[in-house]
Amino acid sequence: MSNLTMTEAIENLQNDDVSIRKEAIESLIGVTDEAAIDPLIEATTDENAQIRFKAAEILGNMGNVAFDRLVSKFESETGKNKRFLAFALKETNNEKAIPLFAQAVSDEDFGVRKVSIRALGELQAHDELDTIAKGLDDEDWGVRLAAIYACADLASDDSIALIKKARRDESDKDFKKSCNKAIKKAEKNQKAKAEGKVVSNTIPMKTIKEMEKTNPQKAIKEYKKYVQSESDKDAPYKRLAILYRKLRQDENEIAVLEKAIEVLSVKKPGKEDWFVKRLAKMK
Secondary structure, three states: OOOOOHHHHHHHOOOOOHHHHHHHHHHOOOOOOHHHHHHHHHHOOOOOHHHHHHHHHHHHHHOHHHHHHHHHHHHHOOHHHHHHHHHHHHHHOOHHHHHHHHHHOOOOOHHHHHHHHHHHHHOOOHHHHHHHHHHHHOOOHHHHHHHHHHHHHHOOHHHHHHHHHHHHHOOOHHHHHHHHHHHHHHHHHHHHHHOOOOOOOOOOHHHHHHHHHHOHHHHHHHHHHHHHOOOOOOHHHHHHHHHHHHOOOHHHHHHHHHHHHHHHHHHOOOOOHHHHHHHHHHO
């Protein structure tokens, strides 16, 4: 575990030694200070792929704090230097980025096109289905695959029809298998939506818990997906409340406790007791 201060870490991002830059970027995981935004944006073009990815992930986890500066840099940058900026913008999960991603579907760089199309699916940009469909005719295999996944995310009759058409038109067996998986996922999500269920792309709880020590901001982001989908399991609410306590974010902790009580008292009566007691101690 590094003992670098934020200032030291920012300075070390400029060091010629890649191992020192790697230590610096690891030290900035979870940072939310605006002073780190521009140095992190610059790090998204580092010669080392691990540093580029980590910088983009940290910026994405900062959410709205970094959004405006990410947008500004994304609009002025060109070529492959936009790839990790696109990823960072996607990770902010901000719907205001939809027009940017829609425009970037025609970007000169395949990596930017791929991430932008994927982002449109994750952001549920149903009005941009025709834009996503452009990716199905892209010369790059990865971009076409991203378009398939984006259509699956939207899970509408029209998006599923596009996947099926792409499957018919494609001769590559691996691509066809990916289409089959995408159709299965889309139809499952479509059924859930029809039943009034909240559909959310979540990762396993075990994975998120392991993430808490190394990337607490990312862990919070993933736990919130369970909370927003009104999961009937108490674990994500508990872990999120505990993380907020560690970060001394009382208002956010109270909001989670109240949400847990609201949901669990209906879906799993008795499971809300832990949250009731914790909330009482805070007031």
